[in-house]
Amino acid sequence: xxxxxxxxxxxxxxxxxxxxxxxxxxxxxxxxxxxxxxxxxxxxxxxxxxxxxxxxxxxxxxxxxxxxxxxxxxxxxxxxxxxxxxxxxxxxxxxxxxxxxxxxxxxxxxxxxxxxxxxxxxxxxxxxxxxxxxxxxxxxxxxxxxxxxxxxxxxxxxxxxxxxxxxxxxxxxxxxxxxxxxxxxxxxxxxxxxxxxxxxxxxxxxxxxxxxxxxxxxxxxxxxxxxxxxxxxxxxxxxxxxxxxxxxxxxxxxxxxxxxxxxxxxxxxxxxxxxxxxxxxxxxxxxxxxxxxxxxxxxxxxxxxxxxxxxxxxxxxxxxxxxxxxxxxxxxxxxxxxxxxxxxxxxxxxxxxxxxxxxxxxxxxxxxxxxxxxxxxxxxxxxxxxxxxxxxxxxxxxxxxxxxxxxxxxxxxxxxxxxxxxxxxxxxxxxxxxxxxxxxxxxxxxxxxxxxxxxxxxxxxxxxxxxxxxxxxxxxxxxxxxxxxxxxxxxxxxxxxxxxxxxxxxxxxxxxxxxxxxxxxxxxxxxxxxxxxxxxxxxxxxxxxxxxxxxxxxxxxxxxxxxxxxxxxxxxxxxxxxxxxxxxxxxxxxxxxxxxxxxxxxxxxxxxxxxxxxxxxxxxxxxxxxxxxxxxxxxxxxxxx
Amino acid sequence: xxxxxxxxxxxxxxxxxxxxxxxxxxxxxxxxxxxxxxxxxxxxxxxxxxxxxxxxxxxxxxxxxxxxxxxxxxxxxxxxxxxxxxxxxxxxxxxxxxxxxxxxxxxxxxxxxxxxxxxxxxxxxxxxxxxxxxxxxxxxxxxxxxxxxxxxxxxxxxxxxxxxxxxxxxxxxxxxxxxxxxxxxxxxxxxxxxxxxxxxxxxxxxxxxxxxxxxxxxxxxxxxxxxxxxxxxxxxxxxxxxxxxxxxxxxxxxxxxxxxxxxxxxxxxxxxxxxxxxxxxxxxxxxxxxxxxxxxxxxxxxxxxxxxxxxxxxxxxxxxxxxxxxxxxxxxxxxxxxxxxxxxxxxxxxxxx
Numbered sequence: 001x002x003x004x005x006x007x008x009x010x011x012x013x014x015x016x017x018x019x020x021x022x023x024x025x026x027x028x029x030x031x032x033x034x035x036x037x038x039x040x041x042x043x044x045x046x047x048x049x050x051x052x053x054x055x056x057x058x059x060x061x062x063x064x065x066x067x068x069x070x071x072x073x074x075x076x077x078x079x080x081x082x083x084x085x086x087x088x089x090x091x092x093x094x095x096x097x098x099x100x101x102x103x104x105x106x107x108x109x110x111x112x113x114x115x116x117x118x119x120x121x122x123x124x125x126x127x128x129x130x131x132x133x134x135x136x137x138x139x140x141x142x143x144x145x146x147x148x149x150x151x152x153x154x155x156x157x158x159x160x161x162x163x164x165x166x167x168x169x170x171x172x173x174x175x176x177x178x179x180x181x182x183x184x185x186x187x188x189x190x191x192x193x194x195x196x197x198x199x200x201x202x203x204x205x206x207x208x209x210x211x212x213x214x215x216x217x218x219x220x221x222x223x224x225x226x227x228x229x230x231x232x233x234x235x236x237x238x239x240x241x242x243x244x245x246x247x248x249x250x251x252x253x254x255x256x257x258x259x260x261x262x263x264x265x266x267x268x269x270x271x272x273x274x275x276x277x278x279x280x281x282x283x284x285x286x287x288x289x290x291x292x293x294x295x296x297x298x299x300x301x302x303x304x305x306x307x308x309x310x311x312x313x314x315x316x317x318x319x320x321x322x323x324x325x326x327x328x329x330x331x332x333x334x335x336x337x338x339x340x341x342x343x344x345x346x347x348x349x350x351x352x353x354x355x356x357x358x359x360x361x362x363x364x365x366x367x368x369x370x371x372x373x374x375x376x377x378x379x380x381x382x383x384x385x386x387x388x389x390x391x392x393x394x395x396x397x398x399x400x401x402x403x404x405x406x407x408x409x410x411x412x413x414x415x416x417x418x419x420x421x422x423x424x425x426x427x428x429x430x431x432x433x434x435x436x437x438x439x440x441x442x443x444x445x446x447x448x449x450x451x452x453x454x455x456x457x458x459x460x461x462x463x464x465x466x467x468x469x470x471x472x473x474x475x476x477x478x479x480x481x482x483x484x485x486x487x488x489x490x491x492x493x494x495x496x497x498x499x500x501x502x503x504x505x506x507x508x509x510x511x512x513x514x515x516x517x518x519x520x521x522x523x524x525x526x527x528x529x530x531x532x533x534x535x536x537x538x539x540x541x542x543x544x545x546x547x548x549x550x551x552x553x554x555x556x557x558x559x560x561x562x563x564x565x566x567x568x569x570x571x572x573x574x575x576x577x578x579x580x581x582x583x584x585x586x587x588x589x590x591x592x593x594x595x596x597x598x599x600x601x602x603x604x605x606x607x608x609x610x611x612x613x614x615x616x617x618x619x620x621x622x623x624x625x626x627x628x629x630x631x632x633x634x635x636x637x638x639x640x641x
Numbered sequence: 642x643x644x645x646x647x648x649x650x651x652x653x654x655x656x657x658x659x660x661x662x663x664x665x666x667x668x669x670x671x672x673x674x675x676x677x678x679x680x681x682x683x684x685x686x687x688x689x690x691x692x693x694x695x696x697x698x699x700x701x702x703x704x705x706x707x708x709x710x711x712x713x714x715x716x717x718x719x720x721x722x723x724x725x726x727x728x729x730x731x732x733x734x735x736x737x738x739x740x741x742x743x744x745x746x747x748x749x750x751x752x753x754x755x756x757x758x759x760x761x762x763x764x765x766x767x768x769x770x771x772x773x774x775x776x777x778x779x780x781x782x783x784x785x786x787x788x789x790x791x792x793x794x795x796x797x798x799x800x801x802x803x804x805x806x807x808x809x810x811x812x813x814x815x816x817x818x819x820x821x822x823x824x825x826x827x828x829x830x831x832x833x834x835x836x837x838x839x840x841x842x843x844x845x846x847x848x849x850x851x852x853x854x855x856x857x858x859x860x861x862x863x864x865x866x867x868x869x870x871x872x873x874x875x876x877x878x879x880x881x882x883x884x885x886x887x888x889x890x891x892x893x894x895x896x897x898x899x900x901x902x903x904x905x906x907x908x909x910x911x912x913x914x915x916x917x918x919x920x921x922x923x924x925x926x927x928x929x930x931x932x933x934x935x936x937x938x939x940x941x942x943x944x945x946x947x948x949x950x951x952x953x954x955x956x957x958x959x960x961x962x963x964x965x966x967x968x969x970x971x972x973x974x975x976x977x978x979x980x981x982x983x984x985x986x987x988x989x990x991x992x993x994x
Contacts, residue, residue: 045991190989244990254985261981268742270734288972290979293741293965297734298767305727305734305764309707312725312735313743335728425985462723462739462746465702470671470718472726473710482673483718 016232019078020184021085024176025103026095026116027064028057028071031173036073038177042190044245044422047235048077051532053085053419053605056359065119065127070102077184079234083386083532084608085419091183093176095119095150097128109142114179116172118151148220150175157216161209171206171213178217185232188214239424246423248387248416249276252320252346253283255394257290260316262395263402263434268315270295270306274322275358276414277348281320300328304345308332311341312471314438314461316398320346322414323365324355327372333407334373337497339471340448340457342401342408345379349413351603360603361415363528366582369409370557376494378501380404381557383411385531388423390416393554396508399434404504405456411556413578415529415605442466447481454507455500504558511560516542516549519569521619525595527553527583530576530606537611544624548615553583559590567593572618574598576611664695671721682833682859683712686780687719689840690749694722697747697847704747705739707732709761711753711787713780713859730761733768736775737961744962747847748775755785758794758814769823772851774960778843779816779854780833782861783868790864802864817939817953820854821932827853828935828953832873833860838884838950845952851960872943881943885951890922893947901946908937910946927955 022039026032033054040052055072062069076085091112094100096119107113120135134140135147154175158168174195181188192211199207221230246254260267269292271281285294293315297303303319310317321329326347336343349365351357369381380400384393390412401408439445439458447469448457460467469481477484478492513523515538526534531552538550551566553559567573567587575584576598584597598614600606609626616624669691677683694704704722708714710729717724723746727735732750740748750768757765757779768777784802785791791804795816799808820828827849831842839857846853858869872881879895891901892913900922902911911917929935935954942948959967973979 041989045989047991047993238993240993242986242990242992244986244988257984258981266742268738270738287979287984288969289976290981290984291969291973293969295738295741295965298763301731302734302737302764302767305731306738306741308727309725309735309738309740310742311738313739313746315742317738317742331728332731339725425990428981428985462705462743463703465700468702468722468724470673470720470724470726472708472717472724473728474726 014185014230014232016234018080018233019076019082020091020231020233021074021076021089022091022093022180022184023072023074023089023103023106024093024180025070025072025099026093026173027098028062028069029064030071030095031170032071032073032095035173035177036075038191038194039180039186040075040077040245040420041194042181042186042188043075043077043233044243045190046186048233049080049082049236049238049422050075050077050245051082051085051419051421052076053415056418063127065096065098065124067098067102067128070099072099072103077233079236081236081238083535084605088607091180093180095173095176097124097130097134100134101128101130107143110144112144112146113140114146114148114176116150116176117147118149148179153220154213154216157212158209161205161212163205163209167206168209171210174210174213175217175220178214178219179221180217181214182218182221183230185230188218238422241424243422243424245420246388246391247279247418247420248384248390248412249279249348249418250283251388251390251423252384252394252410252412252417253280253287255391256284256316256318256344256398257287257292258391258428258431259395259398259434260290260292261428262431263316263398263436265436266291266293266315267318268293268295268307268310269318269320270297270303270310271320272297272300272303272325274300274325276350276417277320277322277325277346279417280346280348300325301332304329304332304336304343307343307345308336308339308341311336311343312339312461314436314459316342316344318344318346320348322348322350322358323352323368326365326368326409330373333379333409334375334377335473336407337373337377337379338473338475340405340497342398342405342459344397344401344408344410346410346412348417349411351601357603359414361413361529361578361605362601362603363413363530363578363582364601365411366527366556366579367585369411370586376498378498379557380406380408380501380504381411381555382408383528383554383556384416385528385552385554387416387419387421389554391423391426395431395434396554400504400507402434402436402459403456403507404454404500405459406501411528413529419529438464439467440464445469446479447471448476448478450496454503455496502558504555505561508555508558508560510562511551511553511566513549513551513566515539517547518549518566520547520549521570522546522548522572522574522615523567523570524548524550524574524576524611524615525553525567525583525587526550526576527556530578533606533608533611534576536608537615540608540612541615541624544621546615546619546621546624548619556583564591567591567595572596574614574618576606576614578605664701666691666695668701669694669721671719673718675719676715677712678863680862681712682782682861683716683780685833685836686713686778686839686857686859687716689836689843690716690778691720693840693843693847696844699747703745704749706749706751707736707739708751709753709756711756711785712861713751713753714756716751730756730759731764732756733761733764733777737768737771737773740773740775740962741965744774744966750775750777752777752779753786754779754781754783754793754795754816758816758819762794765819766823769820769825769852769854771961772824772826772958774850774852774962776843776846776853776855778846779856780859781816781856782859782865783813784861784865786861786864815939816854816856818936820856821936821939821954824932825854825954826851826958827955829854830856830858830950830953832858832869832950834873834875835950842952845955849955851958872948881947883941883947883949885925885927885938885949885953887925887927887952887955890919890924892919892922899947901941903937906937908941908946927952929954930956
């Protein structure tokens with residue numbers, strides 16, 4: 001064991017720190033997602049700001065103990081506003097050798113490892129491709145390692161319960177959770193309540209066992225002489241109000257439900273299951289009492305077809321998928337462009353191309369969403385910046401879709417969708433209504449007569465007497481909607497459809513420089529889930545005295561009207577993206593600005609230090625760079641013990 | 642024609658009792674110029690569709706025609722109703738979304754053999770199995786007309802066309818058999834050259850609750866002229882086609898002297914007399930839940946058998962759209978109307994002062 005020198009003195013000491021990042025890692029059957037979620041809930045209720053990201057294996061059930069079977073959940077909690085689930089963990093809880101092997105490279109030197117010693121058997125070491133036992137070969141010397149025989153201790157604690165060995169073993173994640181609760185001075189009530197709700201009525205014996213395991217872990221932390229210190233992360237100063245923890249996919253579903261209420265129209269969601277978008281289908285499918293209609297289609301094409309049909313009938317027709325599904329929906333999105341119906345298409349991006357890495361995150365679909373259709377086929381695109389922001393942007397997507405009679409793509413990603421953060425629950429009565437403005441007057445109705453301000457055609461739904469008309473994918477004559485192949489009419493219609501999307505820029509907020517001055521040496525521009533990491537990196541660079549600012553795009557088509565001016569107020573522009581430069585290409589093409597790119601496609605979000613170091617490099621301040629395994633303020637505090 | 646008068650009568654009656662404006666065929670003719678090739682069988686299908694509409698007693702604004710791509714799929718433009726000419730093979734998906742959200746509408750899918758069975762094969766199967774309450778009218782001319790004459794999924798083996806100069810080497814599918822395999826609740830066949838039968842079949846399809854599938858043999862006089870003449874030409878029709886009539890024995894022939902008998906699991910053509918009577922013949926029952934007999938009928942083809950037309954199967958099952966709406970009502974009854982504000986606050990919540 002390493003770093004035990006101060007244990008005698010520090011015994012029982014509670015140290016205040018402002019931020020900690022813990023990664024729970026184990027076999028996919030070990031309940032790591034549950035453990036992480038419980039830690040998150042407790043921390044949220046306790047009053048910390050939190051940010052989480054699960055890391056789930058692609059295989060549903062990889063062989064037990066194997067490297068592909070490792071499942072992890074990272075939670076960051078702090079006493080101040082945080083924007084990311086943390087670059088690198090301060091603490092790694094490793095339930096077996098495979099979990100240690102997979103996640104150790106992310107742990108900074110000096111970081112804490114709590115491991116389940118019981119699992120470091122020759123068989124398990126072999127499954128994890130270890131040639132020697134890391135507990136014995138000195139390879140963990142640079143870390144603070146706590147070897148805890150979790151399985152044995154847990155079995156001892158539950159020995160009188162009458163449960164089978166297998167049942168007892170299943171609750172060992174609760175022991176680990178209890179231990180971490182002690183280590184970070186968390187109350188147990190939230191999880192005790194959860195256990196009661198989950199198992200209490202159905203299986204009291206299992207509920208008791210889980211509670212016993214949780215308490216055993218907690219008391220073990222308290223009584224063993226192994227741990228030098230434990231820590232206290234005070235409450236964060238968040239805006240006053242009522243909060244809950246929310247994942248991006250939950251916020252997305254709730255946002256769309258709210259949009260349907262604001263528009264006074266039923267919501268229809270046609271979707272084909274795909275990771276990581278399926279959760280949105282699951283959420284909405286459970287909302288039947290709100291009148292939400294969900295349709296599990298036979299394929300992605302049927303899913304969007306059904307959404308278009310629903311919108312034709314006057315409902316809010318939506319579909320949701322992930323990258324490869326958007327590829328399949330392309331032709332139908334083009335149809336929606338042509339018939340000018342409001343449809344919202346969710347893309348929770350994952351790693352591509354093709355099937356790629358289904359359970360990891362990337363921002364590789366921007367150009368697909370922007371251009372991935374035949375002909376001149378513009379659609380509006382919005383992109384939430386954080387998990388909680390998915391709620392706001394879902395409503396924004398429908399506001400635009402209805403007002404401009406256009407398909408809108410809601411461009412989320414896996415990191416946003418499955419990640420979570422505290423959400424200030426809005427008062428929906430204060431949100432502006434969305435007016436569908438159906439056409440009703442047969443005297444004035446023409447299928448492609450346009451609103452002079454928005455260029456939107458009327459929304460004439462079947463069932464309205466006197467408005468019988470025919471739409472379709474063939475080019476139509478402006479105003480009358482008759483099939484028309486005349487050259488000049490086509491040019492006019494293409495131009496009108498493009499202009500309609502361009503005019504949305506009159507109706508969206510300006511892009512805001514949310515960190516730093518409105519001009520300076522460097523603007524770091526982002527979109528989507530890079531919001532947190534860019535914000536934090538720019539704040540850190542600013543703290544070092546650099547003239548660097550951050551701005552974030554939540555509207556990607558059209559861009560906010562002031563974007564060109566903002567870009568030109570800085571000497572340099574950097575666009576970090578989890579792709580090979582898709583926004584960069586658009587910005588360069590549109591504004592003739594020599595935007596620089598920072599591109600990482602590892603399936604993981606950027607680390608703060610990656611963005612931070614690029615800022616220093618561009619500004620010629622390599623001297624300020626932090627090591628890739630550099631330690632944030634919180635980690636330093638944790639290490640101070 | 643007597644039948645037409647009867648239908649007009651019933652249409653008028655429905656119109657009077659339901660206070661619906663009395664509509665005529667002309668009300669369903671749009672102002673668009675019909676642009677099919679002269680002599681195309683689609684004209685007949687359009688005419689019968691327009692003729693049937695007033696009989697249904699449905700207000701014009703509540704009728705929607707949705708099509709895919711192909712010659713047949715131009716039909717919605719010519720109907721003075723709501724219409725949606727969409728993308729290749731996908732009309733059933735759009736129709737499903739529309740009907741699910743708007744059960745009040747009468748929804749018609751117009752498609753062709755390539756549209757429905759090739760590019761749209763998947764959706765064709767699924768709309769049938771879900772039993773969405775709509776009509777699928779398939780114009781089957783056994784050829785691709787709009788793309789100028791390639792063979793289609795219903796073309797006979799060995800068909801020589803532009804894309805198969807040495808003969809096609811894939812076997813045709815039988816749309817009726819596919820529909821039955823997909824658990825369709827209403828399955829019928831008719832002909833563009835028998836307007837009376839066609840109108841009658843369309844009307845029955847419209848009145849069926851659930852997905853109605855009607856295959857219409859339709860002549861493409863440009864790329865596949867006379868494809869069905871062998872059995873459907875007026876002079877041979879009586880001997881080579883079998884008009885299915887519910888509750889009646891399967892009799893055909895100019896002299897009504899031939900019939901279909903079941904020999905084990907194999908239908909066989911017999912001649913009445915010499916000890917064979919009507920009692921030996923298969924009696925058509927379109928309401929049998931088990932689709933086995935209907936499937937046997939769907940396999941019957943000229944020259945081994947007379948070609949059956951009429952309703953192969955008409956059974957009742959709850960429709961998708963009705964179940965969807967009912968599920969919402971049931972959940973609302975059990976759980977109460979949703980309260981969004983309460984939903985947003987569910988789970989572990991906390992207050993920051």
